[in-house]
Amino acid sequence: AQSVTQLDSQVPVFEEAPVELRCNYSSSVSVYLFWYVQYPNQGLQLLLKYLSGSTLVESINGFEAEFNKSQTSFHLRKPSVHISDTAEYFCAVNSNYQLIWGAGTKLIIKP
Amino acid sequence: EAGVTQFPSHSVIEKGQTVTLRCDPISGHDNLYWYRRVMGKEIKFLLHFVKESKQDESGMPNNRFLAERTGGTYSTLKVQPAELEDSGVYFCASSRGQNNEQFFGPGTRLTVL
Numbered sequence: 001a002q003s004v005t006q007l008d009s010q011v012p013v014f015e016e017a018p019v020e021l022r023c024n025y026s027s028s029v030s031v032y033l034f035w036y037v038q039y040p041n042q043g044l045q046l047l048l049k050y051l052s053g054s055t056l057v058e059s060i061n062g063f064e065a066e067f068n069k070s071q072t073s074f075h076l077r078k079p080s081v082h083i084s085d086t087a088e089y090f091c092a093v094n095s096n097y098q099l100i101w102g103a104g105t106k107l108i109i110k111p
Numbered sequence: 112e113a114g115v116t117q118f119p120s121h122s123v124i125e126k127g128q129t130v131t132l133r134c135d136p137i138s139g140h141d142n143l144y145w146y147r148r149v150m151g152k153e154i155k156f157l158l159h160f161v162k163e164s165k166q167d168e169s170g171m172p173n174n175r176f177l178a179e180r181t182g183g184t185y186s187t188l189k190v191q192p193a194e195l196e197d198s199g200v201y202f203c204a205s206s207r208g209q210n211n212e213q214f215f216g217p218g219t220r221l222t223v224l
Contacts, residue, residue, distance in 0.1 A: 004153075032210065043115075043217035044202060051210075090154065097209040098144065098167060101154040 002026055002095040006102035013081055014110045021076040021105045023065075023091030032094035033074040035065055038104075039087045047089070050074065061085075083109050113137065115216035117203050123222045129191040132219045136185070136205030142166075143186050144206075144213060145178060149199040157201075160186060161209070193223045 003026040013019045025031060035047040048059040055067040065076045074091060086109050091102040116135045124130050136143045145157040157176070158168040162183035171178070175194070180186040190197055200220050204213040 036215070044204075044215035046212055046214075049212065092154075094210065096167065097142075098156040098159055098170070099146070099154075099204075099213060100156070101146075103153040 002031075002093055002100045004091050004093055004100055004102040006091055006105050008105050009103065010106040010108055012108040012110055015083055016080045018079050019077065019081050019085075019107065021089050021091075021107065023074045023076065023102055025072050025074065025091075025093045025100075027072070033065075033067060034092045034094070034099070035059075035063070035074070035076050036090045036092060037087045038090065044090070047076075081107070081109055083111065085109060115203055115205050115214050117201075117216040117219050119219060120217065121220045121222075123224065124193055125224050126195055127192045129189065130193055130221060132188045132190075132201050132203075132221070134186045134188070134203030134205075134216060136203070137214055140205035140207050140214075141183070142206040142209055142211075142213075143180060144204040145186070145188055146202040146204065147199050148202070149196070154202065157188075166209075190221075193221075195223050197221060198223045 005024045033050040036044045037047045048057045050067040058064045063078045088104045088106045090104045092099040118133045141162050143160040146154050148154045156170040159166045160180045163180050177189045200218045202218045203216045206213045
């Protein structure tokens with residue numbers, strides 16, 4: 001069965017510093033990969049997705065993630081974080097039309 | 112277009128009571144999903160409707176949970192009787208096709224005392 005691992009439950013980082021949120025999944029068969037974000041007191045929003053094609057995908061607010069099939073990873077990166085990026089970030093994989101989720105990583109921005 | 116809506120946003124009930132959660136998907140989305148996040152744990156799939164039919168209910172924890180989607184529009188998830196371990200946030204999502212992006216509602220926070 002598919003599984004998704006987000007090793008870091010929370011990541012503190014200074015404002016304007018770079019950040020990487022790690023995500024590994026269990027299978028190397030064809031997968032669709034997603035990052036969702038939940039801002040405080042809001043619902044889940046899709047941040048970016050990998051379905052096929054270019055292994056580097058980008059969001060409109062400066063995040064990017066790279067699909068690495070050999071390492072079964074889909075890490076999320078941003079070169080310079082802002083206080084507004086404070087949120088919980090979830091990595092997920094589509095398996096049999098349902099989403100399998102990681103445990104989530106809280107991104108904590110320090111001023 | 113209007114997003115996925117869920118009602119209520121919060122519900123506090125006592126153990127043994129019944130609660131019904133409602134989800135209204137985006138208009139035209141045939142696929143509707145229920146997920147749950149128990150405190151401190153990962154989000155777990157509960158079930159998937161295609162129109163009014165249950166496509167996959169492998170994630171339903173036990174027979175105290177009953178989901179319906181009469182007419183293929185909104186869906187309800189009833190918990191009867193509720194237990195302490197049912198506390199968590201229940202998310203609903205919808206998508207146009209089965210491999211399309213799933214759009215999520217804000218969730219219902221259920222607290223069972």
